[in-house]
Amino acid sequence: MELKSNHSSPLLTDPIPVNNSRLGIHSNLLSYQQSGGSLPSGKYMTIPRKKPGKLEDAWSNGWLEAMRSSSPPRKKLIKHKDFNIDASADDFDIAYGTWMIKYPSALKSFDKISKNGKNKKIAVFLDYDGTLSPIVDDPDRAFMSDSMRSAVREIAKHFPTAIISGRSRDKVYELVGLTELYYAGSHGMDIMGPVRHAKSDDHPNCIRSTDQRGKEVNLFQPAGEFIPMIDEVLKTLVENTKDIKGAKVENHKFCTSVHYRNVEEKNWPTIAQRIHDILKDYPRLRLTHGRKVLEIRPVIDWNKGKAVEFLLESLGLSDRDDVLAIYIGDDKTDEDAFKASFQGIKSGLWNIGVLSSQRKQGIFLSEGTIRGEEISQGIGDMEDA
Numbered sequence: 001m002e003l004k005s006n007h008s009s010p011l012l013t014d015p016i017p018v019n020n021s022r023l024g025i026h027s028n029l030l031s032y033q034q035s036g037g038s039l040p041s042g043k044y045m046t047i048p049r050k051k052p053g054k055l056e057d058a059w060s061n062g063w064l065e066a067m068r069s070s071s072p073p074r075k076k077l078i079k080h081k082d083f084n085i086d087a088s089a090d091d092f093d094i095a096y097g098t099w100m101i102k103y104p105s106a107l108k109s110f111d112k113i114s115k116n117g118k119n120k121k122i123a124v125f126l127d128y129d130g131t132l133s134p135i136v137d138d139p140d141r142a143f144m145s146d147s148m149r150s151a152v153r154e155i156a157k158h159f160p161t162a163i164i165s166g167r168s169r170d171k172v173y174e175l176v177g178l179t180e181l182y183y184a185g186s187h188g189m190d191i192m193g194p195v196r197h198a199k200s201d202d203h204p205n206c207i208r209s210t211d212q213r214g215k216e217v218n219l220f221q222p223a224g225e226f227i228p229m230i231d232e233v234l235k236t237l238v239e240n241t242k243d244i245k246g247a248k249v250e251n252h253k254f255c256t257s258v259h260y261r262n263v264e265e266k267n268w269p270t271i272a273q274r275i276h277d278i279l280k281d282y283p284r285l286r287l288t289h290g291r292k293v294l295e296i297r298p299v300i301d302w303n304k305g306k307a308v309e310f311l312l313e314s315l316g317l318s319d320r321d322d323v324l325a326i327y328i329g330d331d332k333t334d335e336d337a338f339k340a341s342f343q344g345i346k347s348g349l350w351n352i353g354v355l356s357s358q359r360k361q362g363i364f365l366s367e368g369t370i371r372g373e374e375i376s377q378g379i380g381d382m383e384d385a
């Protein structure tokens with residue numbers, strides 16, 4: 001599949017654009033209403049009353065193409081006049097060189113970021129997979145290096161630092177192992193953060209708890225009511241994919257993932273079809289797409305971006321003009337944070353994208369909403385992981 005390099009790509013944005021989802025599944029099945037049907041539990045939660053639409057012809061609708069886009073073929077790009085590309089470089093190197101022109105390394109702007117952060121309160125938000133750890137075949141073996149752990153520990157000595165992951169909070173804590181951080185698991189639907197400075201009646205699902213060190217924290221789980229449903233779907237998914245070699249279902253408590261990285265490509269249609277068949281019976285669940293993974297999540301208006309806003313608010317850092325937030329991420333789901341955190345704070349935000357392909361590593365920069373989306377799209381164009 002030739003990946004598109006502009007915003008008309010089939011990659012999923014969230015909320016899902018009509019007829020343009022990453023999986024190409026009919027938008028009625030995936031979309032959720034932004035208004036109406038809210039639960040009494042708070043302003044952030046919106047539950048759909050719509051029945052899912054009939055799946056349009058999945059085959060012609062491009063979802064399989066989107067699954068393949070997690071591993072796009074190399075493509076030839078035209079040589080840029082300002083960039084000296086080795087004539088013997090293979091297609092990927094040429095593509096990478098051209099791509100770096102569009103997405104320059106964030107390290108080159110380090111001085112700019114430092115100047116920007118002078119006399120400001122800085123908060124750091126980090127994605128886990130592909131950002132702190134390399135992308136590997138076995139999700140249970142995605143370990144971060146000791147030097148990365150030391151770097152994160154060092155950051156947390158100076159600034160409030162949070163991990164915002166698609167994994168369950170327990171799992172990501174087990175992998176990172178640093179008690180001094182805040183953790184948001186399940187794409188932000190399970191947050192253990194500081195005791196809130198904000199008005200407590202804003203978030204009724206927020207309860208007081210203690211962390212691993214016995215310190216008082218706030219636990220916020222906006223999708224708590226979905227746990228039995230997710231559990232049920234998880235069991236069905238495990239049962240219905242057990243004959244597909246390489247398929248792996250992961251339990252994140254508030255959402256669940258089906259990995260197809262180790263599944264032969266000829267079996268990808270079977271996986272997607274089976275998930276679709278299961279989801280037909282669950283209009284309150286939706287499907288999103290990550291790196292060779294399909295994720296089943298509750299239809300609530302909550303994501304990594306909302307988690308960043310929630311944490312900033314809990315830290316007493318929202319609605320201030322002396323705050324600089326830094327978000328580092330590598331995947332489509334991080335776009336929610338790129339966007340929402342920018343809207344949520346009045347002062348500075350730096351979004352740093354991480355390219356963690358199997359062949360090239362890099363970090364690059366964006367300084368606003370549009371660039372945030374573009375950057376994730378850029379990763380989509382470039383990644384082979």
Ligand SMILES: O=P(O)(O)OC[C@H]1O[C@H](O[C@H]2O[C@H](CO)[C@@H](O)[C@H](O)[C@H]2O)[C@H](O)[C@@H](O)[C@@H]1O
Binds near residue numbers: 295333
């Ligand atoms: O939000 P993140 O912390 O980036 O988590 C996103 C997903 O990461 C994991 O899957 C991805 O990484 C695996 C290990 O490198 C890789 O094998 C898999 O193909 C990737 O999709 C995790 O297993 C998922 O549950 C997370 O949703």
